[in-house]
Amino acid sequence: MQAFNRHTFTFLPFMQVLKFGGTSVANADNIKKAAAIVAEEIKKEKTVLVVSALGGVTDLLLQCGTLAAQGNQEYKQYLQALVQRHLDTAKALLPVTNQSGVLSQIMQRCNEIEDLCNGVFLLNELSNKTKDRILSYGEIISSQLVAAYLTSTGVAPTWKDSRELITTDSNFTKAAVDFEITNPQIAHYFTTAKATLFVMPGFIAVDKYGYTTTLGRGGSDYTAAIIGAAANASAVYIWTDVSGMMTADPRLVNNAKVIPHISYQEAMELSHFGAKVIYPPTLQPLMTKGIPVWIKNTFAP
Numbered sequence: 078m079q080a081f082n083r084h085t086f087t088f089l090p091f092m093q094v095l096k097f098g099g100t101s102v103a104n105a106d107n108i109k110k111a112a113a114i115v116a117e118e119i120k121k122e123k124t125v126l127v128v129s130a131l132g133g134v135t136d137l138l139l140q141c142g143t144l145a146a147q148g149n150q151e152y153k154q155y156l157q158a159l160v161q162r163h164l165d166t167a168k169a170l171l172p173v174t175n176q177s178g179v180l181s182q183i184m185q186r187c188n189e190i191e192d193l194c195n196g197v198f199l200l201n202e203l204s205n206k207t208k209d210r211i212l213s214y215g216e217i218i219s220s221q222l223v224a225a226y227l228t229s230t231g232v233a234p235t236w237k238d239s240r241e242l243i244t245t246d247s248n249f250t251k252a253a254v255d256f257e258i259t260n261p262q263i264a265h266y267f268t269t270a271k272a273t274l275f276v277m278p279g280f281i282a283v284d285k286y287g288y289t290t291t292l293g294r295g296g297s298d299y300t301a302a303i304i305g306a307a308a309n310a311s312a313v314y315i316w317t318d319v320s321g322m323m324t325a326d327p328r329l330v331n332n333a334k335v336i337p338h339i340s341y342q343e344a345m346e347l348s349h350f351g352a353k354v355i356y357p358p359t360l361q362p363l364m365t366k367g368i369p370v371w372i373k374n375t376f377a378p
């Protein structure tokens with residue numbers, strides 16, 4: 078079956094977008110749970126998987142950059158922790174025969190982060206532009222790791238760099254998407270690409286000059302929405318650690334209840350007033366197209 082995309086006048090196959098947040102990919106066990114969900118979902122239709130950095134990694138990267146800028150050598154210990162975290166996860170996740178490629182990929186990425194941090198240390202300066210470069214590695218590594226794991230289970234996904242599809246202005250750390258450039262890029266890519274499963278890093282994008290940007294903290298939800306809207310997805314699923322939008326923050330209120338249905342408008346208000354479950358700009362592009370959004374619990378599917 079095909080869906081008609083009135084903006085580009087191309088035919089797009091039905092496609093769904095699944096986004097897994099930091100907790101859902103925090104460690105090997107959680108990644109396995111997420112991958113099991115994906116394995117079921119791809120039986121239904123073409124699927125784009127958007128992933129966050131492993132839980133806590135973006136903060137760790139930020140700490141590395143900040144310490145380096147302060148001339149504090151401790152950034153090297155934080156970098157070491159970062160390398161170890163990813164290597165340990167990869168080793169716990171992958172059969173030994175599948176490990177070497179991923180381990181060297183992780184090492185290579187971490188060396189790049191180290192080079193950047195060394196530069197920051199020498200200059201005593203962390204610009205927003207450099208911050209985005211450094212932070213982007215969290216999602217790059219996590220998405221490559223998840224793709225490698227899926228491959229080891231026989232699923233064969235295509236890894237696609239979001240920076241090839243999402244273009245923004247140069248407002249580093251909170252860049253605004255240029256939809257006129259981005260939407261046709263996404264529509265064209267998914268119309269022509271042959272895979273049934275794509276894995277993409279959330280949060281990151283590129284400006285018109287080719288520099289890495291980010292969509293703001295928590296922005297992986299937004300990545301999923303941008304892709305879903307531009308590709309006329311059948312639905313966008315935000316896989317997280319709570320079972321939906323709730324009447325209150327379940328970490329603070331014992332009897333917080335799941336709201337079974339909510340309008341885009343009300344959900345947007347709740348997220349703007351502090352509901353942590355979804356990044357505030359996420360719903361706008363989906364509302365415009367009337368694309369349903371599901372909040373799902375990776376730990377209670």
Ligand code: ASP
Pocket residue numbers: 098099129130135136215279280293294295296297298
């Ligand atoms: N990893 C990024 C952050 O922690 C983006 C995200 O998780 O949505 O802000």
Ligand code: MG
Pocket residue numbers: 098295298354355356
């Ligand atoms: Mg989030």
